[in-house]
C-alpha cells in the first residue's frame with residue numbers, strides 16, 4: 034500500500050483540504066482522529082500530510098525509523114528566524130552538537146541549576162501579598178523566563194540579557210508560529226515589524242553576553258552559557274559564537290512557554306482537587322519543612338512528580354512535525370522520501386483506549402504499580418528517540434521546586450466568578466487567562 038491508499042480524514046473541502054475543519058477546533062480534531070485510523074491523510078490546502086495516531090505508529094516515526102526523518106517544512110521556515118539550534122538542526126550537525134551539549138543536562142549539572150531555581154521560586158513566593166489577584170498564566174510565563182535566563186547566564190554578566198529576554202521573548206513566542214506559517218512574500222510586511230525587532234534585539238543582547246562571558250574565564254563558571262563556551266568534542270573542537278547563540282535561543286524558545294504552561298495547569302488542577310493538594314502539602318512538610326527546597330529533596334516528593342506527569346499528559350505538546358528523507362514503511366504504508374508527517378503527543382495522551390477517562394485529572398495513574406504496567410510508547414510528553422527533549426529533567430526539577438516552594442506558603446484559588454481556563458493552541462495546550470487569588474496558608 035502506498036501514500037495514495039492512506040485513508041483521508043473526514044471533513045475535507047475541495048481546494049482547502051482539512052484547513053477549515055482544523056481551524057474550527059484544532060485540539061478537538063486532533064483528539065478525534067485516532068477513531069478514524071492509525072495512519073491518516075490530512076490535506077493542508079493541496080499539500081498532503083500523513084498523521085500517525087496510534088502509540089505504535091507514533092513510535093515507528095520517533096524511534097524505530099527515527100533516522101529516516103528530518104524535522105521538515107515548518108522548521109525550514111523557522112530556521113532563518115530563530116537560528117539553527119538543536120531543535121532545528123538535522124543530521125550530522127545535530128548529532129555532533131547534541132553530544133556536546135548533552136552533558137550540560139546530566140544530573141550533576143541539574144543539581145547546580147536547582148540552587149538558582151530554588152532562589153527564583155522563593156523570590157516569586159516573596160513577591161505576593163495576602164489576597165492579591167494574579168494572572169497565573171502571565172506570572173508563570175515571566176517566572177519560567179527569569180528562571181531559565183538565570184541558569185543560562187551568570188548573575189554578574191547576564192542581567193541586561195535577562196531584562197531583554199523578558200521583554201522580547203513573549204513577543205517572539207506569541208507570533209512565531211504565524212510568522213513561520215506565513216508565505217515568504219510577506220516577509221517584509223509591516224505586520225512582522227514587532228516580531229523582527231524583538232528577534233534582532235534578543236540576538237544582539239545575547240551576542241553581547243557571549244562576548245562578555247568569553248572574555249571572563251568561562252571555564253571557571255557553571256552557568257549554561259559558560260558550559261557551552263567551554264565544551265569541546267574528542268577532536269578538541271568547540272561551538273562557534275553563532276552556534277552558542279543559536280543554542281541559547283533554542284533553549285529559551287523550547288524551555289519557557291512549555292514549563293510555564295505545566296506550572297499554571299498544575300496550580301489550576303490542585304486548586305480544584307484540595308485532596309490531592311493536601312497530600313502534596315503533607316509530603317512537602319515531611320521532606321522539606323520550611324527551609325528552601327533543594328535538588329536532594331525532589332526524590333522525596335513523588336506526589337508532586339505525579340501531579341506534573343498527569344498535567345503534561347493532559348495538556349502537552351500539540352504537534353510535532355517530521356519529513357521522510359528516504360522511503361519508509363509506516364503502519365504498513367510505503368511512504369516516499371519528502372513526505373510530511375505529523376504527530377500529536379497531546380492527542381495520543383487523551384486517547385481513551387490508552388487512558389481511561391482521559392479528561393479526568395488523576396495523578397494516581399502515575400503510581401509505580403500503574404507505571405510498571407503501562408507500555409513506554411504510550412507516554413511521550415518529551416518526545417522519544419534521537420530527538421527527545423534534552424531539557425526534560427531540567428523542566429521537572431524547575432516545576433517541582435517551584436510548586437514545593439509556593440504551595441506551603443500560598444493557597445491559590447480561582448477569582449470568584451471568573452471563567453475556568455480553556456486550552457488554547459500554542460506549542461502546548463496552553464491555558465487561557467487564569468486569574469487566581471493568593472491566600473496565605475492557614476488563613477481564609
Ligand code: HEM
Nearest residue numbers: 119120284287288291292353414415416420422423424428
Ligand atoms: C514542560 C517542559 C517541556 C516540554 C513538554 C518539552 C517538550 C519537548 C518535546 C516534545 C521535544 C521533542 C520535539 C520533537 O520531537 O520534534 C523537545 C525537544 C527539545 N527541548 Fe524540550 N520540553 C520542555 C522543556 C525544555 C527545557 C526546559 C529545555 C531547555 C532548557 C528544552 C530544550 C529542548 C531542546 C533543545 C529540544 C530539541 C532536542 C533535539 O532535537 O535534540 N525543553 N522538547
